[in-house]
Amino acid sequence: MKPSLQAEEWVDKYGDLLYNYTVQRVSDKGLAEDIVQDTFLSAWKARETYKSDASEKTWLFAICKNKIIDHYRKKSSSPIQYAEADNTSNFFDEAEHWTREDQPNEWGINYQQPVETKEFYSILEYCKKKLQDMQRNVFVMKYMEDLSAEEICKVLNISSSNYWVIIHRAKLQLRKCIELNWINS
Amino acid sequence: MSLLNISCKKATYLVSKKEQGRINLFDRITLRMHLGICSLCRRFEQQTGFIIKNTKHTHTEEKLSEEVKERIKEALESS
Numbered sequence: 128m129k130p131s132l133q134a135e136e137w138v139d140k141y142g143d144l145l146y147n148y149t150v151q152r153v154s155d156k157g158l159a160e161d162i163v164q165d166t167f168l169s170a171w172k173a174r175e176t177y178k179s180d181a182s183e184k185t186w187l188f189a190i191c192k193n194k195i196i197d198h199y200r201k202k203s204s205s206p207i208q209y210a211e212a213d214n215t216s217n218f219f220d221e222a223e224h225w226t227r228e229d230q231p232n233e234w235g236i237n238y239q240q241p242v243e244t245k246e247f248y249s250i251l252e253y254c255k256k257k258l259q260d261m262q263r264n265v266f267v268m269k270y271m272e273d274l275s276a277e278e279i280c281k282v283l284n285i286s287s288s289n290y291w292v293i294i295h296r297a298k299l300q301l302r303k304c305i306e307l308n309w310i311n312s
Numbered sequence: 313m314s315l316l317n318i319s320c321k322k323a324t325y326l327v328s329k330k331e332q333g334r335i336n337l338f339d340r341i342t343l344r345m346h347l348g349i350c351s352l353c354r355r356f357e358q359q360t361g362f363i364i365k366n367t368k369h370t371h372t373e374e375k376l377s378e379e380v381k382e383r384i385k386e387a388l389e390s391s
Contacts, residue, residue, distance in 0.1 A: 134388040223319030231355040238362040
């Protein structure tokens with residue numbers, strides 16, 4: 128089989144899968160396309176070293192996952208102090224109690240049951256994209272990639288206390304956004 | 313007594329530490345006391361737990377455009 132044919136087959140077979148995976152984890156579509164292209168290029172160059180005991184799909188996804196984490200890493204190659212503005216300061220009043228506008232309201236759903244509506248997932252995607260960059264990166268690495276807090280701090284070059292502040296703010300924002308767009312709509 | 317009283321801001325912060333298994337005994341006790349009397353923070357814990365649980369099971373089906381697929385194929389062939 129000619130290598131060029133195989134390249135075409137690869138893209139047809141795995142292109143959409145890799146893209147769907149990536150677009151859920153980064154902020155925009157153009158970036159996701161670049162990461163997928165990069166994944167194929169790296170895999171293509173390394174195809175001689177590919178061992179057939181792992182499935183081709185698993186192998187490509189492992190490369191893709193590393194590309195995504197590399198993308199996060201690039202954004203903070205030198206040590207940084209977490210500096211995004213606090214976009215949750217209005218959630219609590221001076222006594223640090225919930226404000227009326229931002230307090231959690233009853234959703235009227237069974238929290239134990241899996242979500243069956245597609246609507247929820249598209250709203251979740253929308254709300255993830257609305258997070259600040261660091262909030263989204265930390266949230267994705269923790270809850271989609273299952274990295275440990277220590278690994279995340281290392282990749283993003285942040286302190287452990289920064290990590291907990293970012294996770295906290297990400298959850299406050301996500302919960303609020305989902306309530307506004309899913310429950311109240 | 314005031315030592316054991318924590319604010320909603322602090323309580324919601326501790327909810328994440330608890331959820332990731334990184335909470336110390338003292339914080340665990342103060343959080344439990346707070347959640348015992350604060351229905352808003354109980355809701356926060358429930359709802360964020362629900363979001364996290366459903367984060368991995370995304371059902372989106374985004375596709376690459378034919379244009380981008382062609383671009384990638386060309387890049388592969390010329391590499």
